[in-house]
Amino acid sequence: xxxxxxxxxxxxxxxxxxxxxxxxxxxxxxxxxxxxxxxxxxxxxxxxxxxxxxxxxxxxxxxxxxxxxxxxxxxxxxxxxxxxxxxxxxxxxxxxxxxxxxxxxxxxxxxxxxxxxxxxxxxxxxxxxxxxxxxxxxxxxxxxxxxxxxxxxxxxxxxxxxxxxxxxxxxxxxxxxxxxxxxxxxxxxxxxxxxxxxxxxxxxxxxxxxxxxxxxxxxxxxxxxxxxxxxxxxxxxxxxxxxxxxxxxxxxxxxxxxxxxxxxxxxxxxxxxxxxxxxxxxxxxxxxxxxxxxxxxxxxxxxxxxxxxxxxxxxxxxxxxxxxxxxxxxxxxxxxxxxxxxxxxxxxxxxxxxxxxxx
Numbered sequence: 384x385x386x387x388x389x390x391x392x393x394x395x396x397x398x399x400x401x402x403x404x405x406x407x408x409x410x411x412x413x414x415x416x417x418x419x420x421x422x423x424x425x426x427x428x429x430x431x432x433x434x435x436x437x438x439x440x441x442x443x444x445x446x447x448x449x450x451x452x453x454x455x456x457x458x459x460x461x462x463x464x465x466x467x468x469x470x471x472x473x474x475x476x477x478x479x480x481x482x483x484x485x486x487x488x489x490x491x492x493x494x495x496x497x498x499x500x501x502x503x504x505x506x507x508x509x510x511x512x513x514x515x516x517x518x519x520x521x522x523x524x525x526x527x528x529x530x531x532x533x534x535x536x537x538x539x540x541x542x543x544x545x546x547x548x549x550x551x552x553x554x555x556x557x558x559x560x561x562x563x564x565x566x567x568x569x570x571x572x573x574x575x576x577x578x579x580x581x582x583x584x585x586x587x588x589x590x591x592x593x594x595x596x597x598x599x600x601x602x603x604x605x606x607x608x609x610x611x612x613x614x615x616x617x618x619x620x621x622x623x624x625x626x627x628x629x630x631x632x633x634x635x636x637x638x639x640x641x642x643x644x645x646x647x648x649x650x651x652x653x654x655x656x657x658x659x660x661x662x663x664x665x666x667x668x669x670x671x672x673x674x675x676x677x678x679x680x681x682x683x684x685x686x687x688x689x690x691x692x693x694x695x696x697x698x699x700x701x702x703x704x705x706x707x708x709x710x711x712x713x714x715x716x717x718x719x720x721x722x723x724x725x726x727x728x729x730x731x732x733x734x735x736x737x738x739x740x741x742x
Contacts, residue, residue, distance in 0.1 A: 394424075537569075538574055582604050597699070
């Protein structure tokens with residue numbers, strides 16, 4: 384689990400310390416107090432842009448000269464490992480990551496820790512863009528396969544380079560374009576395969592879950608391109624003319640989508656009620672957490688997750704969270720909805736960017 388957490392100049396937190404964390408952890412406070420900011424800080428102990436997908440320069444506390452720092456002890460063995468991330472004012476576009484004081488590529492954070500989250504903004508995931516669902520799926524893949532971050536980074540870097548060469552004024556060397564597309568094909572095929580494996584495993588996990596009290600979803604990949612490296616490279620070779628006309632790469636794993644339907648009814652998740660969508664999102668998160676347990680330390684960040692659940696669903700949620708073995712961080716405006724947690728939580732009251740332990 385994570386403990387001895389420090390936030391410095393992060394959002395509205397000038398210098399916040401959280402010590403004595405447990406399996407379940409509560410952040411209680413009024414809206415705008417800074418509870419979600421703590422979750423966002425913890426989400427940056429994973430590869431990527433965190434649960435808000437914010438620009439780094441927007442995260443630093445106002446008046447803090449453009450920098451911030453987040454650190455925590457990862458307690459998973461005899462000796463805790465200190466992991467952290469920071470932004471320095473002199474390098475506003477570059478996030479620094481360290482483990483035990485040694486520099487670390489951000490992608491390798493996934494080798495130390497799996498982090499997942501649910502936020503109110505994700506309630507509309509099924510009606511959102513394909514890109515939002517793709518990012519949701521990729522976070523789940525990353526928790527099971529740390530190498531996914533490296534392959535995704537390879538693919539995205541090569542894709543950006545190819546898109547530059549698709550500009551109207553570009554005159555790329557065909558041999559260079561061939562090599563770039565081969566690089567994209569190798570990495571893209573690995574990304575697509577990892578996504579497919581995760582969806583297959585999730586499907587098997589969800590198949591054994593009852594339809595109540597959470598609606599049971601069924602998942603499928605909607606591929607935007609073949610998954611074979613050779614077929615991918617050939618697709619891009621044949622599509623160069625259309626891609627130049629569009630100024631970008633029109634097909635590939637970067638256009639994949641995640642399809643979700645409600646088991647029993649067969650209705651697309653986007654057509655279900657808000658409550659059904661929320662229940663399916665929770666069901667997916669719980670199933671994935673169960674799959675992730677045991678591979679690496681797992682941390683779940685649940686923002687206002689209990690606010691709109693009835694007592695039956697809250698009790699089921701807490702029971703299943705306990706079964707995952709994950710460390711859980713939850714926020715709420717009051718403590719009462721968490722009274723039925725299966726064990727005593729560590730709790731803090733958050734007020735204006737400061738956290739005080741609740742005994």
